[in-house]
Amino acid sequence: MATFVCVHGAFQGGWVWKQTAAALFSLGHQVHSPTFSGCGHHRHALARDMGLATYVADLVQFFELEDLTGVILVAHSYAGLVCLGALPAIRPRLAALVCVEAILPKPGQSFADLGGEPFRAMLAARQVDGWLVSPWPAAMFGVAGAPEEDWFMSRLASFPLAGFTDKTLAAEPVWPEKRHYIRCTQNPNPMLAAMAGRAESLGFSMHSLESGHCPQVTIPVELARLLATLAEDAAGPA
Numbered sequence: 498m499a500t501f502v503c504v505h506g507a508f509q510g511g512w513v514w515k516q517t518a519a520a521l522f523s524l525g526h527q528v529h530s531p532t533f534s535g536c537g538h539h540r541h542a543l544a545r546d547m548g549l550a551t552y553v554a555d556l557v558q559f560f561e562l563e564d565l566t567g568v569i570l571v572a573h574s575y576a577g578l579v580c581l582g583a584l585p586a587i588r589p590r591l592a593a594l595v596c597v598e599a600i601l602p603k604p605g606q607s608f609a610d611l612g613g614e615p616f617r618a619m620l621a622a623r624q625v626d627g628w629l630v631s632p633w634p635a636a637m638f639g640v641a642g643a644p645e646e647d648w649f650m651s652r653l654a655s656f657p658l659a660g661f662t663d664k665t666l667a668a669e670p671v672w673p674e675k676r677h678y679i680r681c682t683q684n685p686n687p688m689l690a691a692m693a694g695r696a697e698s699l700g701f702s703m704h705s706l707e708s709g710h711c712p713q714v715t716i717p718v719e720l721a722r723l724l725a726t727l728a729e730d731a732a733g734p735a
């Protein structure tokens with residue numbers, strides 16, 4: 498049995514892993530899916546001072562308070578920045594890192610830096626009250642037209658602008674020995690294609706799924722099976 502900690506992306510919450518977690522449970526694994534401050538069922542507590550550092554602290558404290566060790570950390574999309582920021586504190590607790598189309602900035606970069614001017618323009622167009630960003634359209638999540646579209650989109654909530662503009666670590670972290678990157682082949686986003694290229698250059702083992710950006714929503718069982726296979730690798734010698 499492996500223990501997974503599955504970390505959600507922007508606008509979402511731990512709820513997004515519900516079906517993948519159920520599939521992993523059925524395969525005999527344990528799954529945690531924490532929710533960041535101000536997100537998901539914590540959205541009532543959203544505050545102006547929240548940003549990337551808040552979410553990094555959330556994840557570090559979750560590992561500490563749950564006494565987690567030997568964990569497979571799964572980061573989806575925006576969660577790549579959070580897991581990257583938490584690595585100095587939690588790396589000894591990890592058996593492996595799995596990035597599902599995760600953002601992997603270079604030292605000192607923000608999400609907005611990676612996206613460049615087109616992304617900054619989109620952030621500006623979707624700003625709410627000067628400090629929040631409204632969720633992207635369904636197509637950007639890869640759920641447009643999917644049976645799960647309404648379920649997914651109805652649960653999204655605005656996300657702090659600072660989460661996209663805060664800088665990540667000033668230096669490249671020490672990566673876990675076992676690290677994997679999953680690219681979703683139906684997602685044409687060039688920034689995420691570039692993230693897959695960066696992951697390969699950093700020595701990640703590369704994998705693919707035939708899905709849009711959110712396989713945990715559209716093909717949760719297939720994602721769970723791939724994660725279970727990677728868990729077998731994590732249990733073996735480095």
